[in-house]
Amino acid sequence: MLREPAPQQYQFEMVTLEELVPEDHLVRKIDATIDFEFIRDAVKHLYCADNGRPAIDPVRLIKMMLLGYLFGIPSERRLVKEIQVNVAYRWFLRMGLTEKVPDASTLSQNRIRRFNDSDIFQQIFDHIVEQALARGMANGRVLYTDSTHLKADANPRKAVNELRPEGVSEYLAELNAAVEADRKRHEKKPLPAAKRQPANATAGKNTKVSTTDPESGFMHRDNKPQGFFYLDHRTVDGRHGIITDRHVTPGNVHDSQPFIGRLKRQVERFGLEPVAAGVDAGYFTASVCHLAQEMSIALVPGYRRPNKGPNDYQKKHFRYDAERDLYVCPAGELLHYGTTDRNGYRHYRSDRAVCARCPEREKCTQSRGMQKTVTRHVWEDAKEDANALRLTKWGKKVYARRKETVERSFADAKQHHGHRYARFRGLMKVQMQCLLAATAQNMKKMALLALLCWFLRAVTGSEGALLRNGTAAGV
Numbered sequence: 001m002l003r004e005p006a007p008q009q010y011q012f013e014m015v016t017l018e019e020l021v022p023e024d025h026l027v028r029k030i031d032a033t034i035d036f037e038f039i040r041d042a043v044k045h046l047y048c049a050d051n052g053r054p055a056i057d058p059v060r061l062i063k064m065m066l067l068g069y070l071f072g073i074p075s076e077r078r079l080v081k082e083i084q085v086n087v088a089y090r091w092f093l094r095m096g097l098t099e100k101v102p103d104a105s106t107l108s109q110n111r112i113r114r115f116n117d118s119d120i121f122q123q124i125f126d127h128i129v130e131q132a133l134a135r136g137m138a139n140g141r142v143l144y145t146d147s148t149h150l151k152a153d154a155n156p157r158k159a160v161n162e163l164r165p166e167g168v169s170e171y172l173a174e175l176n177a178a179v180e181a182d183r184k185r186h187e188k189k190p191l192p193a194a195k196r197q198p199a200n201a202t203a204g205k206n207t208k209v210s211t212t213d214p215e216s217g218f219m220h221r222d223n224k225p226q227g228f229f230y231l232d233h234r235t236v237d238g239r240h241g242i243i244t245d246r247h248v249t250p251g252n253v254h255d256s257q258p259f260i261g262r263l264k265r266q267v268e269r270f271g272l273e274p275v276a277a278g279v280d281a282g283y284f285t286a287s288v289c290h291l292a293q294e295m296s297i298a299l300v301p302g303y304r305r306p307n308k309g310p311n312d313y314q315k316k317h318f319r320y321d322a323e324r325d326l327y328v329c330p331a332g333e334l335l336h337y338g339t340t341d342r343n344g345y346r347h348y349r350s351d352r353a354v355c356a357r358c359p360e361r362e363k364c365t366q367s368r369g370m371q372k373t374v375t376r377h378v379w380e381d382a383k384e385d386a387n388a389l390r391l392t393k394w395g396k397k398v399y400a401r402r403k404e405t406v407e408r409s410f411a412d413a414k415q416h417h418g419h420r421y422a423r424f425r426g427l428m429k430v431q432m433q434c435l436l437a438a439t440a441q442n443m444k445k446m447a448l449l450a451l452l453c454w455f456l457r458a459v460t461g462s463e464g465a466l467l468r469n470g471t472a473a474g475v
Helices: 026-033 038-042 058-070 076-085 087-092 104-114 120-134 172-185 259-270 286-294 352-356 380-390 393-400 406-416 427-460 464-469
Strands: 142-151 159-164 205-210 217-219 227-237 243-250 276-278 298-300 319-321 326-328 334-340 345-349 373-377
Touching: 026 058, 026 087, 026 427, 038 058, 038 120, 058 076, 058 087, 058 104, 058 427, 076 087, 076 104, 120 243, 120 259, 120 427, 142 259, 142 406, 142 427, 172 286, 172 334, 205 217, 227 259, 227 406, 227 427, 243 259, 243 427, 259 286, 276 393, 286 298, 286 380, 298 380, 298 393, 334 373, 373 380, 380 393, 406 427
Parallel strands: 142 276, 276 298
Antiparallel strands: 142 227, 159 205, 217 227, 227 243, 319 326, 326 334, 334 345, 345 373
16 A cells, blocks of 8 residues: 655764674775785875874875775775765775765875876785785796786877887896807807987877877777777786786886896896796797796797798798708798897798799798798797797696686776776876776675685685685695
8 A cells, every 4th residue: 555655854873984884895805805004104204294184094094095996996086976975985994974084185196296297096905915925825836927008198180200219128137148149159150239329300100199188098909999098917826816016117118028027026026036928929938938947947838829921931830940040941942140130030041043943932932042041049948948938738727717817807997997998197197096906806806815714714614615615736
């Protein structure tokens, strides 16, 4: 039976925030799992000790920012409005029901003025990773690395072409040393020093630069959108998907460039001892394979489809004889070493007279000089070792977990943590965004793992099985 609603009654009620927040709310799990008090000591040097108005508790300030990324709230103004009405957020921030929420400008001005150009967000991210390692939620034995693009706040039609210095390989010093050693072994003269351009020279690469956000990069890759983007390079632990590193570059930087440097940073910062690294085909370069091998890390790359040229006989049809340091063509003729270039490639050339009378020459080379040249990188052995490891049963098991770790981490970031778009302009600000998003994901992951561990202890008396189940390929 339909009844008329009773008049609304206003009465005093004795309640506490503790009673209003559900027991299974995510913020309760995070609060019980993670200690945030380290933030106060980390930012202490950014505050004046004896002057100015009393500051808002920095722990509360950082936790407010993390709430925005944790629940995918895209703007600071909206975040403040959500905190005003959400008792769970107030409980997490240790705020009373009637306590005034800091203004959105307080968040933005602290971010722009106080925390800008500091490494505080990197410190917070690192400290959360250390807590995960200490609790056995990550072990750093198998690491998975990949990158994803964030659309920059820049119109692709508002751009100019500028001459910018060509990008230099991150591994140039190691490559130059390897090239000189290889030329010396083959009794070749050292290469002359690279010519330096005068100070007023205009040499460089013609690059498309955004007039809105010049620090972003114009990305044009196969099966990827075109425009101005940033790249978030992320490394995820193979045990339970804890993010152990992330680094931001413009969208026109190749994935392989920062890989080894970031891998070394994790080893030094957290004391990790990685056994293997799972990567996609974009990282399958001779430089990456060699330097990973020198770190005693087994690189497990994805399959790279070779680019077929106009000739029927591809490089794979030529057999390399390591003992004699030469190539054997499909017809059984020999290609001898010629030189090693500045980019680290050895050139093996055939005999012109033999190629001139070879009936298979048109299938082999279109060269007017009737000579076939095959190149081989000075670090090609390491690349072949990595490719052989990819085909083993263990390598296949390691690589299979890539979709469950780093790819799932990116999917979660884009779906729930606002990781499709760059919220700010400028490399350092996007770096801050990615650090806070990764920290929020780690917090959520650690809280849920801690809950499962508590359940296992209650049922079986041990949590070890859970902490072992995520380990890739039994490593």
